[in-house]
Amino acid sequence: MSFSILGTGKAVPEYVLTNDELSTMVETNDEWIRTRTGIEERRICKGETITELCVNAANEALEDAGITADQLDLIICSTMRGENLTPSQGCMIQKEIGATCPAFDVNAACSGFIYALDIADGYFVRKKAKHILIVSMDNLSNITNWKDRSTCVLFGDGGAAAVLGEGDDLLSINITANGNDVVLCIPHGENSSPFYEHESKPALLHMMGNDVYKFAVTAMPNGIRTAVEDAGLQLSDIDLVIPHQANIRIINTAAAKLDIPREKFFCNINHYGNTSSGSVPIALHEASRSGVLKKGDILALCAFGGGLTTGSCVIRWSK
Ligand code: ACO
Secondary structure (H helix, E strand, C coil): CEEEEEEEEEECCCEEEEHHHHCCCCCCCHHHHHHHHCCCEEEECCCCCHHHHHHHHHHHHHHHHCCCHHHCCEEEEECCCCCCCCCCHHHHHHHHHCCCCCEEEECCHHHHHHHHHHHHHHHHHCCCCCEEEEEEEEEHHHCCCCCCHHHHCCECEEEEEEEEEEECCEEEEEEEEEEECCCEECCCCCCCCCCCCCCCCCCCCEECHHHHHHHHHHHHHHHHHHHHHHCCCCHHHCCEEEECCCCHHHHHHHHHHHCCCHHHECCCHHHHCECHHHHHHHHHHHHHHCCCCCCCCEEEEEEEECEEEEEEEEEECCC
């Protein structure tokens, strides 16, 4: 016995940054961004804090699940950078929604939601929880190098939450890591120690896009194939794939390599860009709310990102 997804919620900032507006900030244009990435616009935090977004997504997911915060046994927040180094973002969510359970953060970059699902699976298997809240939220505009056109056009802010309850809808789950701080890295930034002998690097996202691309077009199909095999299913049994929304060309390549019809890959990258760990659960939430997901559907979730990490799983949708 592991878990079922009881409810989902989403929170994105109000401000919509279009490709045209970005073209006034760096030397780029709407046509390049659309054709190379599939992105048309992204949401960027102005007035919202990451905690406010987390709380909004969490409350919507709790309401959707029909439970209250005091029924939660654990909160896991997947994020690369919460409001503070401590308290964790999970503890900030716990405080704001009025829960009393343990709470902590996990950082697996864009694979964070699936890492959190894997951790949650362990709690359900050990019968340590009846209800777990996962909130996956990133605020990448804080660490984006807004002068680097090869990265600043790709990312956006936002995330989503899921409430899990005891159930048997998780059919397989698989996470991987391949330590690499060369192709994708966001340093911490300043170091206040007068004793430290190394130079601090600015807290800005640095990415070798072509290398990450090559990694992703192998990692995504491999992750989906492994999760489907582990679930004892065939690729043709998958009703909907919820892929990490990093680049539409990565998704198209994965669909072609797996010979899964492209229409079975849910995509909303045009509206949000890459929201890191928020990407897969935002897509899951929108697939659910838009009626694309039907009760009994078999879903494959797949993400890859900084670390380098990957996560994939197969879930039955029973809502
Ligand atoms: N506008 C216009 N031109 C641009 C832009 C831009 N925004 N960015 C780059 N270019 C130019 C380059 O300078 C280059 O010009 P040149 O040929 O004169 O040198 C040309 O466009 C082609 O550049 P490439 O880097 O080869 O472009 P490519 O088609 O490979 O796309 C991209 C780059 C979109 C970054 C792609 O490699 C990609 O999507 N990589 C994967 C990124 C990813 O998935 N990250 C996920 C992890 S993120 C995380 O975990 C937080």
